[in-house]
Every structure is written in structure tokens, then in C-alpha cells.
Amino acid sequence: MKMKSPTTMIPGLYLTLFFAYLFGPLIIMVITAFNSSTFPRVSPWECFTTDWFGKLASDDKLLAGLGNSLLIGVGVVCVAIPIGLAAAITLSQVGPKLRAALYTIFIAPILVPGVVIGLSTLIFWDRIGTLFNAPYESFFYDGTFLTIFGQVTFIAAYSMLVFLSRIQRFDTTLTEAALDMGATPTQAFVKVLLPFMAPAIGSATVLAFLASLENYNTTVFTIVSSSTFTTVLSSKVRYGLDPSISAVAVIIIAITLIGAIIYECRNRYNTKGWAHVIADRPVLKIATHPGTVAAILGVLTLAAVVFIQNHDSSACTAQVLEEKRALQQQLMEQQSLNTPEKTVPAPTMPNLGPLGGDEGGTSAPSPFGNNIFSPENLGTSAPAEN
Amino acid sequence: MRDLFYDLVRRNGMAVCIYLMLAVSIWVFLLIILPQLTMLDYSFRFNLPPAKIGGPEDVYTLEQYRYFFQGSGASDGINTLDIGILFKTLLSAVFVTIFDLIICYPVAFVLAKSSTGAKARLLVLALIVPYWINEILRAFAFRILFGATGVINETGMGIGLWDTPIDFIREDVALYAGLAYAYILLMIFPLYNAIESLDRNQIEAARDMGANWWQVHAKVVIPYAKPGIASGMTMVFMLTSGALAAPQILGGPSNLWFTQLVYQWFNSGGNWPRGSAYAMVLLIVCIALVLLVMRLFKVSIGEIRQ
Amino acid sequence: MALTFSGVVSSMTKEISLEHVWVEFGEFTAVHKANLNIAGGEFFSFLGPSGCGKTTLLRCISGFQEPTRGKVRIGGEDMKGVGPNKRPTALIFQNLALFPLRSVADNIAFPLEVRGVDKKTRRKRADELLELIALPGQGDKKVSELSGGQKQRVAIARALAVEPDILLLDEPLSALDLKLRQHMRTELRAIQKQVGLTFIYITHDQGEALTMSDRIAVMNKGKIEQIGDGRSIYDHPTTSFVASFVGENNVLDGTVLSNDGKVMQIDAGMGTPFTVESHPAGGPALAPGDACHLFIRPEALRVSRDDSSVNQFETNFVTEEFEGNMRHIMMNTNGKDLKLSLINDGTNAIDANSPVKLDFAPELGIALKPGELASA
Numbered sequence A: 001m002k003m004k005s006p007t008t009m010i011p012g013l014y015l016t017l018f019f020a021y022l023f024g025p026l027i028i029m030v031i032t033a034f035n036s037s038t039f040p041r042v043s044p045w046e047c048f049t050t051d052w053f054g055k056l057a058s059d060d061k062l063l064a065g066l067g068n069s070l071l072i073g074v075g076v077v078c079v080a081i082p083i084g085l086a087a088a089i090t091l092s093q094v095g096p097k098l099r100a101a102l103y104t105i106f107i108a109p110i111l112v113p114g115v116v117i118g119l120s121t122l123i124f125w126d127r128i129g130t131l132f133n134a135p136y137e138s139f140f141y142d143g144t145f146l147t148i149f150g151q152v153t154f155i156a157a158y159s160m161l162v163f164l165s166r167i168q169r170f171d172t173t174l175t176e177a178a179l180d181m182g183a184t185p186t187q188a189f190v191k192v193l194l195p196f197m198a199p200a201i202g203s204a205t206v207l208a209f210l211a212s213l214e215n216y217n218t219t220v221f222t223i224v225s226s227s228t229f230t231t232v233l234s235s236k237v238r239y240g241l242d243p244s245i246s247a248v249a250v251i252i253i254a255i256t257l258i259g260a261i262i263y264e265c266r267n268r269y270n271t272k273g274w275a276h277v278i279a280d281r282p283v284l285k286i287a288t289h290p291g292t293v294a295a296i297l298g299v300l301t302l303a304a305v306v307f308i309q310n311h312d313s314s315a316c317t318a319q320v321l322e323e324k325r326a327l328q329q330q331l332m333e334q335q336s337l338n339t340p341e342k343t344v345p346a347p348t349m350p351n352l353g354p355l356g357g358d359e360g361g362t363s364a365p366s367p368f369g370n371n372i373f374s375p376e377n378l379g380t381s382a383p384a385e386n
Numbered sequence B: 001m002r003d004l005f006y007d008l009v010r011r012n013g014m015a016v017c018i019y020l021m022l023a024v025s026i027w028v029f030l031l032i033i034l035p036q037l038t039m040l041d042y043s044f045r046f047n048l049p050p051a052k053i054g055g056p057e058d059v060y061t062l063e064q065y066r067y068f069f070q071g072s073g074a075s076d077g078i079n080t081l082d083i084g085i086l087f088k089t090l091l092s093a094v095f096v097t098i099f100d101l102i103i104c105y106p107v108a109f110v111l112a113k114s115s116t117g118a119k120a121r122l123l124v125l126a127l128i129v130p131y132w133i134n135e136i137l138r139a140f141a142f143r144i145l146f147g148a149t150g151v152i153n154e155t156g157m158g159i160g161l162w163d164t165p166i167d168f169i170r171e172d173v174a175l176y177a178g179l180a181y182a183y184i185l186l187m188i189f190p191l192y193n194a195i196e197s198l199d200r201n202q203i204e205a206a207r208d209m210g211a212n213w214w215q216v217h218a219k220v221v222i223p224y225a226k227p228g229i230a231s232g233m234t235m236v237f238m239l240t241s242g243a244l245a246a247p248q249i250l251g252g253p254s255n256l257w258f259t260q261l262v263y264q265w266f267n268s269g270g271n272w273p274r275g276s277a278y279a280m281v282l283l284i285v286c287i288a289l290v291l292l293v294m295r296l297f298k299v300s301i302g303e304i305r306q
Numbered sequence C: 001m002a003l004t005f006s007g008v009v010s011s012m013t014k015e016i017s018l019e020h021v022w023v024e025f026g027e028f029t030a031v032h033k034a035n036l037n038i039a040g041g042e043f044f045s046f047l048g049p050s051g052c053g054k055t056t057l058l059r060c061i062s063g064f065q066e067p068t069r070g071k072v073r074i075g076g077e078d079m080k081g082v083g084p085n086k087r088p089t090a091l092i093f094q095n096l097a098l099f100p101l102r103s104v105a106d107n108i109a110f111p112l113e114v115r116g117v118d119k120k121t122r123r124k125r126a127d128e129l130l131e132l133i134a135l136p137g138q139g140d141k142k143v144s145e146l147s148g149g150q151k152q153r154v155a156i157a158r159a160l161a162v163e164p165d166i167l168l169l170d171e172p173l174s175a176l177d178l179k180l181r182q183h184m185r186t187e188l189r190a191i192q193k194q195v196g197l198t199f200i201y202i203t204h205d206q207g208e209a210l211t212m213s214d215r216i217a218v219m220n221k222g223k224i225e226q227i228g229d230g231r232s233i234y235d236h237p238t239t240s241f242v243a244s245f246v247g248e249n250n251v252l253d254g255t256v257l258s259n260d261g262k263v264m265q266i267d268a269g270m271g272t273p274f275t276v277e278s279h280p281a282g283g284p285a286l287a288p289g290d291a292c293h294l295f296i297r298p299e300a301l302r303v304s305r306d307d308s309s310v311n312q313f314e315t316n317f318v319t320e321e322f323e324g325n326m327r328h329i330m331m332n333t334n335g336k337d338l339k340l341s342l343i344n345d346g347t348n349a350i351d352a353n354s355p356v357k358l359d360f361a362p363e364l365g366i367a368l369k370p371g372e373l374a375s376a
């Protein structure tokens, strides 16, 4: 093997650092979901637990928000995809001057802050509702409808970009050929252009749905009195840090990873090189089929769910609680011994043991006492106010 | 206009043409232009109870904008608080944008020019995956990371860099790190697309003519990737200055982001006209800034792609 | 042949006529007053260099392009305002324009599909057409799995499924390699004979035009320069452009000394004046004193047997290109290059070191008004 010179290693090193920045926070968040500590943290590690997932399953607000989000997502897809497609087709058919003008208008919603879009949507429909003297139950004031309108404003632009990059590769002589062979312009559209756009419609749908699901800035205005998955999550985060939020992240990351793996497998499976490899190896062909991969991942997920449901960490948590109580006892005694002294001497820390820690509930004065974000405040399950 | 209509009908047939026109007009007028105009109109009105809307008191006024500049006090006072927040927001957004550009440029370059085939695809996938995860959760991750007992503090203290936990939240470090993280992808992809289309031979030719690596970038790659750099910077800047979730979760208690002001006027303040005026201020200042920079860099808005 | 074409009978009567057709794109004139008639059942070619307006003219006939001025008539009917899907024409595109997402059979059956023909009939018809183009049983293949020549034939089958009266072909063979191109020429001609349709064929390959067509229109810069069968285009060009574009030609600048309506005397600066036949049909007659271009084909030049031949002149050897059956010899007289093509009969009549005497028959020299020459 050749020795690598330091300069050729720099890009690799840089990429590693960069991806550490990308994934580090996520990995740490995932780990905190399995720590029984009531404050999301990696260290000190208390017990391995899956209880936070259980807590999610009984979180009605979050589930209701999720339901709304899915509904809104479907609505957004149904409206934004036809609009984005129409916009891309229009752009591909008009002259260069009009195209530049239209493109500027179409791209604007991506650049306008989401807050502004949400706000203007809310005001506009409120105004229209007032104009028609519509009752408050009508859709002009309905969070779900308003959110769909607000999100479509910019998600249509995203999907338009997807369609635009596909339509640029469309060979317009195909439409002409169809016309020449007697198709009406509408038939040519349905039988030639639409099938060509089909893959882009698929990816734009996924993109639009996910963008809708994760949107916050616009939704927080337009949702009015209702809620979505994201707004519930946001108020949870602002209300108090809680490892069950990490558990949400674990679930979403798992879904994303499964999606990414299946997507990548499908890509590899469909390459020419791989088709060659598996041509006369039926076992390998079945084993690497994306369907098989999906099935295996499905089974693994199921196993994880069963594990989460059955894992019992109560023994360990009870023990930790016991230790804490003992510690608290000890500290209180210590405190009563030297009342005048305010700070706990640092040397007492190490003998707390690996599972110990200055965990919530202790009366140990904090080195940065009045910080509302310090874990002391949160660990006692007193909500932190933002 | 008539010609355009006939041309579209001729090419697509009546049914499809009606669909195209209808969909585009609904989008442009009902979703984009009219709401913005309504908001503009709102920002020039008094905050009246519903009963008085349309009544004699419902007249146009500059009051909401006056408030932004002068505050509630005397007529010659200056609303230093809100103006200060606007400046801080814009400045921070510029800072975050530049930071993103600096860390993303090498990644985009390596991805575009040194990786090929499956490896490049995998790296791109690895870039995208974190972005399927909710914005709120990403901010939450930084909250954990930078907390008083978070990994950063524990490590820092563990290796003896500092000995009492640093309050990264109050210092806004967590906020900047979280914001920079939030829009990395929108910087990388325009850069990547721009650099990828650069012919390798151009770089090699420059090398061949004696340029060192720094000159290659300064004289060949960066000028070529200028539209990509401009569109990446525009996107990141606009999204950062318009961000709401990250400042709400990661911002220090006394440090507000301008969008939070808008949010406050709207929700807790219950003053829609003033919220509108603040939103207009944000929108206009941001667009003006972007146009100015684009003029400086000599790129047009048509070159902005995702 | 089991196939019957309902279009066959009517095609005999559907002649196409272009009347003063102009096409302008803004300032630019792509077609310049085109006038012509194409009879039903004819194999008619447009020949011309790239960008001369061939495709544009074809698009006028098929209905994708409205002429700026002038009329297109098919079967006597004015086609103004009639869309491409309503005209009795089928176009085979320069890039074929097969639908990549459809199977071969679905491509061929597309015209029937859009006319609402049911699936079974469509399939049957597609199979018949596949038979015709010698690709039986290949209907379920993807278009991308076909070779270039096969794609070509599928495009023809798809156009025939329209049952058009007129088939328009835009350089359909340009993407194929030489061997296949020659093969497809014969095949196309055979299909045309078999189905009896009018073929309007575009090419910039003169070999193609000359071998296949009943008549050819030579175009240059939007203008139709000459219309005629292959022989008359080659043997009796009427403009300098046609003379220089079709086949190889030596061109000499000359001056007309006399013209009695049967023969002309021309001074071409080669010593003795040349005598050539006047071609009264070929454009405006030349009068004494006029400048002219004198064209002599390389194969029309011959090495003089004796000193008494007409149109004799002296040349010097420059270089020779040997092609096996032919020898192409570059000669030079008074600074003017001339090419001479000889059949390789084993003798060597050219002496490289001393002057050689050449001559040509008066009916093989063509004197035309000076005009634009095709660039080599």
C-alpha cells in the first residue's frame, strides 16, 4: 500500500469533520432517547430504557397533531403538484421574456420568509371571509384549509423546480409526432407528456409531502387554533426538554434511514453492472431485491417495536432512584453540617459512582444558579419557560 | 396575451390550456400576489376591533411603521429596541450565511470533483438524510448538545478547557450553530451543481499553467461557480433571517429574532396591522439586501435554482 | 402481401402543390417563394445543404408551420388552418421521435389508439405492420432495445399505421452507418413501391436523392433552384449552384464569344476558345460578351488521342488520388486546377513530367450564368 501524503488526506479529514457536524447532534439525540434520565442527556448514563417511546404512544396531543399533519400533507400534495406541473409546462412553452418574468414570480415564494407567507395567507382569507360574511366555522377560518393554502404557496414552487428539471429533457418532437399521427393536442398531452413526467410527479409528491409535514414557520400562523405534528412538537420543546422528544427523533430517523436504504438498494439493483452479476445467481437476485431488503427491514422494525414494548427497565430505574435518594440524604446531612458554606466542594463528585450525578432534585447549589435552562430546573420536572 | 392564449390552445388543446391557465392564475393571484397585497394594505391600518372595521375610523395610516421607527414614546424618540433586533437579525443572518459558505465550499468541491459514481451518490444521500428530520428536532438536538450538562460542556470540562459549564444558549452560540446547521443543504447543492458542471480540464489547464491551488480556486472555480454561490447565499440568507423555529428553541431569553417580534404582535399582541407592518419591513429589507448583493455580484434572479 | 391500404386509391389523386410559399422567422427568410407540384404516388426528394430550409418546407406540408405567405394545397384543398392531426400526411422526424416509454407495438399502434380503435384490432394491425417492415414478433420489445435500422423501420411502420396519403421523411437515414444506409435506401424504395404512397423525402446526401427519387428539388438558402429527375439535375443543371452542388464539377470562369442558339464559343483562358452546346431550356440564354461559369465534370475530361480533337488544351500533372477502380488526377493549366477522373483500365496515359493534352465533348461542357457556387 502507498503511503498517503498529508495533503491528499486533508479532503478526507475535512469531510469526516463535516459529516461529524451533520450527524453528531443527531446521534447524541438518539442516544438520549434510551437514557432513563428525565433530562435528555448522554452522561451521566442512568439506565437503558424504552419507556420514552411508551410515553409517546399515549401522547394524545402529538397523535392528534400527527393526524392533522397527514391530512394537510395529502391536501398540499393534491393542490401543489397540479399547480407546480402547470407552472413548469407553462414556463417551457412561453417566449423567453415572459418566461423570465414568470420565473421570478414563481420562485419568489421560496425566498419570501415562511412567516410572511403564513401571515399574509391568514390575513387574506380572513379578509375574504369577512367580505362574504362567512361564519366562523367556514373554511376561511379553518386552520387545516388555511395551512394547506399557505403551504401550497411555496411547496408548489419546490415541485415546479422538480418538474422543470425533468421537462427540460423532454423532446418536443415527440408531441409533434403524436399530433402528426392524428392525436388531438389533449391526447398528446395525456399520452406523451404526462407519462414522461410521471417519475418527476412521483418525486415531487414525496418532496411536497415531507416539506408539508415538517413545515413550521408558515404553519404556526395558519393553523390558528388547531395543531400539527410540528407545532405540537415545538410547544413540547419550548415547554420543557423531555427525552420523549428524542424518542420522536429516533422514530423519524429510523423511518428516514429505512427509506434511504431501500432507495439506495433499488438504485444499485437497477444498475447494469449489478444486473450482470445476478443474471445467473437466482439466490443473490432474490436476496438483493429491494423488496427483500424492505421485508428484512420491516421484520427488524417489528422486532424493535416488540422489544420496546416488552423491555422493562423498572428494576434499574428503581435502583437509580434509590441511589439518588441516598445521595440526597447524604447531601442534606452534609449541608446541615456546614450550613454557612454554600458550595459543594468539587472533590465530593467522583465518589458519586458511575451512575450518580448531580441529577435533578438535589439541593446542590448550581454553579450558575439562576439559569433557567440549567438541568436542575428541568430535572425536577418543573417546566422551563422560554 | 391573446396570441399567447391561442398558442397555448394550439399546442395543448382547450382542456389542457384551461387547466394550465387556471392552475397558474390560482397560484399567482390567489396564493402569491393577493395575500401579499392584503398584508400590505393591512400594514397601513389601525388595529381596530372587528365591529369598527369598515367604519369611519378604518382609514389608512402610517402609525404601524411609525411605531417601528419611533416606538410608543414621544414623536421624536427612536425605537432602538426593535430596530436593534432587526439589525442583529440581519447581521447574524449574514454571519451564518458566510459561515455556511466557508464550510460548504470545500465539501461541494470535493463532492463535485473528487468523487464519482456510487461513492458520490452515497455522500449526497448522507447529506440529504439529516434534512428529512424535522426542523424542530434538529434545533432540539442542538439544545441537548449545548446544554449545561450537554456533550460539549462535559467534554470541554472533561479535558480541562474550561471548568464551569458555559451557557452556550445565553451566548447565542447554540443558535448560530443550529441555524448554520439548518440550511447547510441549501448552500451545498447550488454550489455542488455549479462546480460539477465545470470542466475538469479547466482546472487542470490552470494547474498546468502554474497556478497554485489557491489561485485555481480564486481565478477559475469561484468565478465559474458564482451563480451557484449567489443562489446558495440568497437562499440561506433569506431562510435564516426568516427563521422562527430555531430562534424560539435555541435563542437566549433576552435575545429575540425579528420574526419573533412579528409572531408576538400577531399572537400575544393581537395586533395584526402592526404584525403586518413588521413583516413588510422584514420582507423589504431582506429583498433589498439580496438585490443589492446580486447587483454587486452581477447575477440575475433567473439563475437561482435549488 | 396481405396488407391492404385504404389510402392507396385516393393517394393517386392527392397531389400536393405549393403556391408561392414564403416562410419568415422575424427578419430571416427560411423559405423563399417555393412553387411546385408533386403528383400522387411520386417519390419526391428535396436536396440541399444544411440549413437551406428543407425541414421548414416539410413542416409547412405537414402543418407544423404556417407559411407566412402562399398556399399549401393537398388534393386541391387549401390546408390553411388545418392542424397536423387533420392532414392526410405522416411525418417521419429527423430524430425519428419514437415514444421511449412505449413498446414497439404500442408505438406502431399509437395512431390507432388516438382514433379510439379497440385494443385487439390495434394489436392485429401492429403485427401486420411489423410483418411489413420485417420485424415480426418484436412488438413487445422496448424501443431502446432496437438497433438504429430497426428503429428506422418502426418509425416507418408507425407512420404507415396512420394510413396517410403522403409520407414525409426528414433525413431518416442520416443517423445510420454507410452500409445500413445503402440497405435502407433499397428497402424504402421497395416499401414505397409496395404501398404506392407519395413519399416526400428530405436529404442532404445526393447519392440518396439520385438513387431513390422520381424527381428532385435542389434547394439553396430557402430557394428552390431546380426541379427535375436525377438525370436532368446531374446532366443539365440550370444554375451554378446545382452544377457545383450535385456531383463533382470543374468550374472555369469564362466569357461568351458567340452564341448561335446551337453552340457557343467561350474563352476560358485555356488557350483556344471552347465550343459547347447551348442549352436553351437551361435558364436565361447567354449573349456574346457575358461572363459565365463553364462546368466540366471530371469524368467528361479525357486524354486526347490525337491533336485534332475539339476543345483541346494543355495541362500539367500535379498529383493523383488512387481509388482502385478510379483514378482522380489533379492537373493544372495557367494556375487553374482541374480534376480528371479516369477508369483504371491498367494503362497509364498520364506522363507526370511533360504536358498532357486533354479535351471534352461539346455536349458535356455546360456554360451557365455566374452564380453562387456550393462550398466544397
Ligand SMILES: Nc1ncnc2c1ncn2[C@@H]1O[C@H](COP(=O)(O)OP(=O)(O)OP(=O)(O)O)[C@@H](O)[C@H]1O
Pocket: C025, C028, C030, C048, C049, C050, C051, C052, C053, C054, C055, C056, C057, C204
Ligand atoms: N423556429 C425557427 N425560428 C427561427 N429560425 C428558424 C426556425 N426554424 C428554422 N429556422 C432557420 O431556418 C433555416 C432553415 O432551417 P431548416 O431546419 O429548414 O434547415 P434544413 O434544411 O432542414 O437543415 P438540416 O439539413 O440541417 O436539417 C435555418 O437557418 C434555421 O436556423
Ligand SMILES: [Mg+2]
Pocket: C054, C055, C056, C094, C170
Ligand atoms: Mg432539417
